[in-house]
Amino acid sequence: MPNSANTSALGAFRRAIAQRQNVRNYGVWSFLLLSLGVTAWFTPGFLSWGTLDNTLIQAFPVLLVALGMTMVMSSGGIDISVGAIMAIAGAVSGRLYTSNAGLAPSVAGGILAGGLCGLFNGTLISKFKIQPIIVTLVVMIAGRGLAQTILGKPSVSFSFNSSLNVLGQYKIAGLPIQIVIMIAAVAMMLFVVKKTVFAKHVEAIGDNPRAARLVGINILRTTACVYVLCSILCAVAGIMKVALTGGVNAAGLGKFIELDAIAAVAIGGTSFSGGRARIFGTVIGAVIIPLVTVIAGMNDMRDHHAMIFKAVIVIGVLLVRRER
Amino acid sequence: SCNRGASASKGKSVAYSSPGDANGWFLAFSSELKKEAEKRGYSFSVTHAQQNTARQLSDVEDIIAQKPTFLILGPKDTKASADALRTARKAGVPVIVVNRDINGEHGADYITKIYSDFEWIGEKMAQAVREAFPADKKTIRIVEIHGTLGSANTTGMSKGIRKVIDNDARMELVRSQPGNFQRDVAMAAMENIIQSGVEFDAVICHYDDEAMGAIQALTRKGRKMGNDPSRGEIIIVGNGGTTVGLEAVKAGKYHKIVSVTPYYADKVFEAIEAHLAGKKLDPYIRVDDIVIDKNNVDKHMATGF
Amino acid sequence: MKTDSATIKTGVIDTVKSQGPLVMLVVLCVIAGICFPAFATSLNLVNISRQISMFGLLALGMAFVILSGGIDLSVGSIAVVASIVALQAGRWFAPAAVVAPILVGVAIGAFNGALITWGGIPPFIATLAMMLGVKGLAFVLAGEGRSAAAAEQVVNVSGWFPVIFRGDCFGIPYPAIILIAALGVAVVVSKYTSFGRSVFAVGGSEEAARMMGLNVNKCKMLVYMICGGCAGAAGLLLASRLKAIDPTATGGWELTAIAAVVIGGIPLTGGLGKIGHVIYGVLILGIIPNLINHLRISLPPWYNEMITGMLLLAVVLLQSLIAKRGTR
């Protein structure tokens, strides 16, 4: 009986709640649009295909790694070895390529090496129950050493018209190959997250590992797959970066990318304690970070000022999209 | 002389504290030292501080605890690494300073300092740019891709470059962005600079790898580079002497390299032996660097590292 | 009777299990002592104690943060800014060189805490942004001029200032004394104060802690302030050691500190573990590079990385095997 009397009041309240959510959702977008508008105003040449091209090309490795990281974090883990795995994959490909193995085998070899690293991570984490951050720290340190050992020297260069370098500059229907791979990877991950049993199992493990074990999810295999998937994406990122820059620098390739990737995933809204993987969010996060670098570079910002600028933008975005 | 060296070196150990990481230059330098030490019969070991000052001070302490006969110190930072000298002096281990400058007292803290003069290299690079343009060119707009912020060689080269530019009304530094001595970082920086629409005639890079990144970026964005500005080619000058860099000079994409040679291990060991023989050395022994261009690149090809 | 021996047995297993880090440390030291004559010398041990003091302090502060279920990636940057502040402030008023860095650390820690509690930003990303921002600030404070050309920043250091790092008392270096004192305080705080216990509760489950009526926000604020303060103190030691401004001096410290905490037996998920054991993690990570330097090799740096990684792997693998043996 108090039902009818209260419907309108409650309805109004519900609308208010919905609006508050809108503020949060659209807040991020308006914040971004506003900052882009301001940037465009004081950055000559900002609104152009070239800027987009720069941003996407520079976002490419971060995005690929962040996609893998999204799955890892959705399983409640973390992977700080992503940069080292990029280096290993790059080194293997580079080494194979310089010993005239041909383009396809070199690329395949690099991807295989990356996958093996992921297998190593996943096995240690799930079978030996060592904390993900420690396992991947080991791989981060030893892996980078391994990459340089594989390469045998600090850096290797390919001639400008070698097939590997041509691959890096290749365009498909006018689009740089990196952008095509990026679109494919995002589509694939969206499919995986939305449609597959695997992703649900990953989410379940991240949400409550104990319950996941008791419903019979194969934690060992699923965890291993998550890290392998992440590593393969890292490997592709690493190899493509080698192809783009026409050289391998095993000591520097992918260094510190783990921080950018984790930041991208966090900006995207995937929780650090596991749970739902948000691919779209990750994409936005992964593009924001290089975009800030591009803006800083285009405006000739000093390096240390760019650091502060980046920090302010990241904190700003997160303050707007915070969930309380 | 070989013989005398062998007897002087009997049972003597030399340790090198390298500030660097896996960078071609540092590898070449330490392997030269190793070769030279073996040739002269010293036992030799090396530590790598991975560009971290605190790590280097620890490395030196660890080395000194093993009581080597000599310490070869490549300071990470001119001022902040100076504590390493104190550690060595306290233990009575004589020090030869290499790679770059350090604050300390000649005689008390170190035997001598041997390294390339980065300020000189910076000046030479800027001069090389100037010489590439005809005298009637009104403005020479320069982009600098510099090394890791705060590192001593970056600081030195930047200073040298500015010294020349500031004293020449025609020369103008339009952009300066970090390349962190790395190909990919430099490539991204160069792409962003191109995209910003700023006009420039020349690029100065603090290292060959950065130059390679810049070349990749320019190529990708459809720019030409070479030795002839009148044909719209951008002049790229850098510091280094890596095989990759030398090949690019030969290919005509990289205008000039001011070398920073890692081949002075003999000088270092000569200094050590002179000290053993009781001779007093000069506070600073300069390492001679050269400018490599299309004309003399073949001659120096073998020195690439 | 039977149950008695059973309890004793589980007791022993429990002890070994919980002392995994100590066991590994002892193993490492014994091997080192046997293989390298120069390892067990007093000079080397004193060196190690000095070398670990800085990131030991970082690890202690970090331990509180991780126990509370958070993380702080900005500690390296805080330490370096603190070291710069110490030297700059010391030029004006000597005692400020000691107080200022710690205050700066606490202040930045408070800012971190505010971002995390009131800003609702996940700790990892909030402190990651701060790591960048504060590092940028370090360069600004260091007076780095346009691009890479560093302004000559001459710092006149008072005679007593370097003694903080260099001095010793009956052969025990001051930094070691500072670390041990800090460790003692940390252990007491974590075990015998309401705040210390609330850190564990918050780390175990923030929601539960809130429902039990604990002031979760205050706890988190304090934790980040402590961590900042510890980083500030590490910065003070750094300043006293370098006697010069070097904004790049602390690269990678945050990861080492985190690793030390985790190896010391505090999982990243928080709520579990003993602060006192962090020192084992600190020592293990401090000894590994020392060991490698004692190998007296002349190989490229990547072999160092491989050896470090392998040693670390061995340590954590053995630790995990010990723990597994215990449970089954």
Next chain:
Amino acid sequence: MVEDCLLKMTGICKAFPGVKALQDVDFSVKYGQTHALMGENGAGKSTLIKVLTGIYQKDAGEIVFDAESIAPTDAAQSQHMGISTIYQELNLAPCLSVAENIFIGREPKKYGLIDWKTIESRARSILGDMGVTGVNVSRPLNEHSVAIQQMAAIARALSLDAKLLVMDEPTSSLSETEAGLLFDVIRRVKARGSSVIFISHKMSEVFEICDTATILRDGCLVGEYPMADLTKLKMVSLMIGRDATSVLHRKKEVSRGLDDRELVLKARGLSRAHRTKEIDIDIAGGQILGVAGLLGSGRTELARILFGDEICDGGEIEIAGAAAHLRTPRDAIRLGVGFCSEDRKAEGVFPHMSVMENMTAGILGELSAGGVLSRKAQMQVAQTYIDKLGIKTSGPDQRMGELSGGNQQKVLLARWLCKKPVLMILDEPMRGIDLGAKSEIEDIIADLAGKGVAVLMISSEMEELIRSCDKIVVLSEGRKAGQLTAREISEERIVQMLAHGSHPGQEAVHAK
């Protein structure tokens, strides 16, 4: 009028997206009163409590506590005002010791430092008052069974000396004996002049301890009644809004005498780590085996062993005639075993996933083709069980964590029902489930057995066991104290066996 009310909540409204959890609810508690808050699963009881203690912010309404208008914004505030609460989902620090959980936030100090000795001795004495002795209070909470955890939560709330003690299903994991001891404590609290709000789905308890009942239905107030005016039937009818005769008077089927059927489970000499000792279990297809025992008697451990979650040191298990080597739950699941844990929060729910995903988590393989999930099939399963079990949810896509406790439990049961196992192990399956749903679930279990599934059911409520089971095994201190066949089952026999087997030992055992 107002003076004799300790708490007066008027016109309380609370809405969550898609759900009106509370609509214009009035609720008041007098000084020195034990007040029952009743309602079906999802009626809004817990929400009302959380609004009172400041965990949720009310949308409308007023709260007057001890003659002062209050609007707490967090639990700490309400605690300071003198409201001490046991929440339904145990909210304690899992890694801290039992003693600490009781005292955290107000530890006794000596020289400004926490006095651990006092904490532990006081914890022991508070628990002792509640009849729990022999608990190692310095061990972490999560090493203890859910029942002990619940005791710890009660002890914490009691030790706060509050004006108002709120208990949201404090007895859901306790057996009658333990609940009885709790009631003694509640009576003492009452005698002290404090009031108590008591929520429970166990009717007998409510009638035993409460003076007044407020009944909620679908977030709306039904009314406030003196206990004396109510009968069980009337109360349930008010709760469900229709005549409850059919719900309450469910007759037990006559024993089905299934012992001659083929055994689905045959376990011999199960032992583990000095806790489980030489247990033999037989369950035939279609049989429901009840396991009775006191707190800490090893029932849960037995269930875990049979599910492969814990590995036994000795003994053999045969499932459906074949020797089973269970090393992980997956091994057991593959052989057709299902297990619903007593610890809903820690071992059951995926709080951030949807109801649908929670329900189908175990059968995703069957609902997919080549690893690609069919959302339609998932929806279908979810909708079927939502209807079948009467799960109150805004839809299959609602987040599991947002469901009321009882409804979460139903989802977890559905998770295993849709898996169609051959042996179903249910550890306290009725925890927090309302009366109406309970009888429905009993029907479902009977139905399951009717289809030939062997069921092992653990419960602390004797009545439940007696009503449903064909056979009862009584455990005591990890040992099988006896077994009752259908004909022998009676409350006296079980109590007798429990008493017989129980003597003070190392682990948690009752004083009485």
